[in-house]
Amino acid sequence: MSMNEAAVRRAIAGAQTIVVKVGSSSLTTPSGHLDADRLTALVAALAAAAHQGARVVLVSSGAIAAGFGPLGFDARPADVVTQQTAAAVGQGLLMAQYETAFARHGLRVGQILITAADTIRATQYRNVQRTLDRLLDLGVVPIVNENDSLASNEIRFGDNDRLSALVANIVRADALVLLTDVDALYTAPPSEPGSQRIGYVPDVIEALAAVQVGGSTSGVGTGGMVTKLEAARVAAVSGIPAVMTCASNAGPALMGDPVGTAFAPVNGRDTSKRLWIGFAADPRGTFVVDDGAARAVRGGRASLLAAGTLAVRGDFSAGDPVWIDDEHGTHLARGLAGYDAEEVPQMLGRTTADLGETLGEEYAHPLVHRDGLVLV
Numbered sequence: 001m002s003m004n005e006a007a008v009r010r011a012i013a014g015a016q017t018i019v020v021k022v023g024s025s026s027l028t029t030p031s032g033h034l035d036a037d038r039l040t041a042l043v044a045a046l047a048a049a050a051h052q053g054a055r056v057v058l059v060s061s062g063a064i065a066a067g068f069g070p071l072g073f074d075a076r077p078a079d080v081v082t083q084q085t086a087a088a089v090g091q092g093l094l095m096a097q098y099e100t101a102f103a104r105h106g107l108r109v110g111q112i113l114i115t116a117a118d119t120i121r122a123t124q125y126r127n128v129q130r131t132l133d134r135l136l137d138l139g140v141v142p143i144v145n146e147n148d149s150l151a152s153n154e155i156r157f158g159d160n161d162r163l164s165a166l167v168a169n170i171v172r173a174d175a176l177v178l179l180t181d182v183d184a185l186y187t188a189p190p191s192e193p194g195s196q197r198i199g200y201v202p203d204v205i206e207a208l209a210a211v212q213v214g215g216s217t218s219g220v221g222t223g224g225m226v227t228k229l230e231a232a233r234v235a236a237v238s239g240i241p242a243v244m245t246c247a248s249n250a251g252p253a254l255m256g257d258p259v260g261t262a263f264a265p266v267n268g269r270d271t272s273k274r275l276w277i278g279f280a281a282d283p284r285g286t287f288v289v290d291d292g293a294a295r296a297v298r299g300g301r302a303s304l305l306a307a308g309t310l311a312v313r314g315d316f317s318a319g320d321p322v323w324i325d326d327e328h329g330t331h332l333a334r335g336l337a338g339y340d341a342e343e344v345p346q347m348l349g350r351t352t353a354d355l356g357e358t359l360g361e362e363y364a365h366p367l368v369h370r371d372g373l374v375l376v
């Protein structure tokens, strides 16, 4: 039974822990500079929620969009290295402004930069979770972004919409607020004549099929509505109510007013990184496994070892999601690769002991650890 709209709005207003994601277009100008007024207004809304007792985590984009202007570019750079460079400059500028703006409300901020790989490996996941929890316990507002300058290829999370849904899981949030440059979800991109505003989505999975979504039009944003709906879906299946609206509606959205689009949770709460692996990340390659390994993986408790793996396809890095297929091409599971694709061919068919002796201790590990594996 799904919650009705009023119940979703009430849950957001009453949320103890809340993750708020704000997009580049809401914080920066098209010329690649921070928009101090809009940032300050957003911070005022978040500070009000914090002062009412909410534990607020801010997932903020804008590093690239705030960095390319000061570097002398007149548009968002298209190549990855320049984007990573712009992020290195913009992230500092962004944090400087947040620090000043939150300090005016008596609040301290803490920066957390993460990559997909960090949150997916058990130790890093636990460290991120513990640091976030402790920051919140100490009354600090954590400000999270992807570690753009270090991500080895453009997409790790790639977009902060999905990252925010993951962070909501990590901190066991009671609500997710997605702030962007459009006031709500529409039946089609708002530039299309006849598109209609949607105030409430009882089942985001059905909505995904019915709504026509487009990419970003701002010139500084990345994912457009596609990734926002995906984030809403991950939240919904995690049992977390969500609302999406424009950044200037942050205050009313946090107070449960009927602004933007509210998304009902479709499941009971299941906070786990397995959910993330299963739903949110697109596989970037495939391990093809033999019958024995297929049986072991299907059993649900085994890691995938190189010994039972016949082939590797795709171009991925350690930490990326991959398919595990049987010899007939049937998907058995999704999992997180323990190695870069190019390291795998020399490992295929060999036992862990043999790998350790011949290639070194760093190769004596599963291709996919069972903690990072979800059956499909």
Ligand SMILES: Nc1ncnc2c1ncn2[C@@H]1O[C@H](COP(=O)(O)OP(=O)(O)O)[C@@H](O)[C@H]1O
Pocket: 022, 023, 024, 025, 026, 179, 180, 181, 182, 184, 185, 186, 187, 188, 189, 190, 211, 212, 213, 214, 215, 216, 217, 218, 220, 221, 222, 223, 224, 225
């Ligand atoms: N069905 C839709 N409803 C609302 N907005 C849509 C839809 N399809 C595409 N969009 C576009 O998605 C944009 C928001 O995505 P994006 O630019 O990536 O924002 P952000 O920088 O906040 O992440 C909106 O400005 C809008 O033009």
Ligand SMILES: N[C@@H](CCC(=O)OP(=O)(O)O)C(=O)O
Pocket: 022, 023, 024, 025, 060, 061, 062, 063, 064, 065, 087, 145, 146, 148, 158, 159, 160, 161, 220, 221, 222, 223, 224
């Ligand atoms: N991590 C990147 C933002 C990536 C992103 O998702 O941007 P957006 O679509 O504006 O939320 C940055 O800080 O520039």
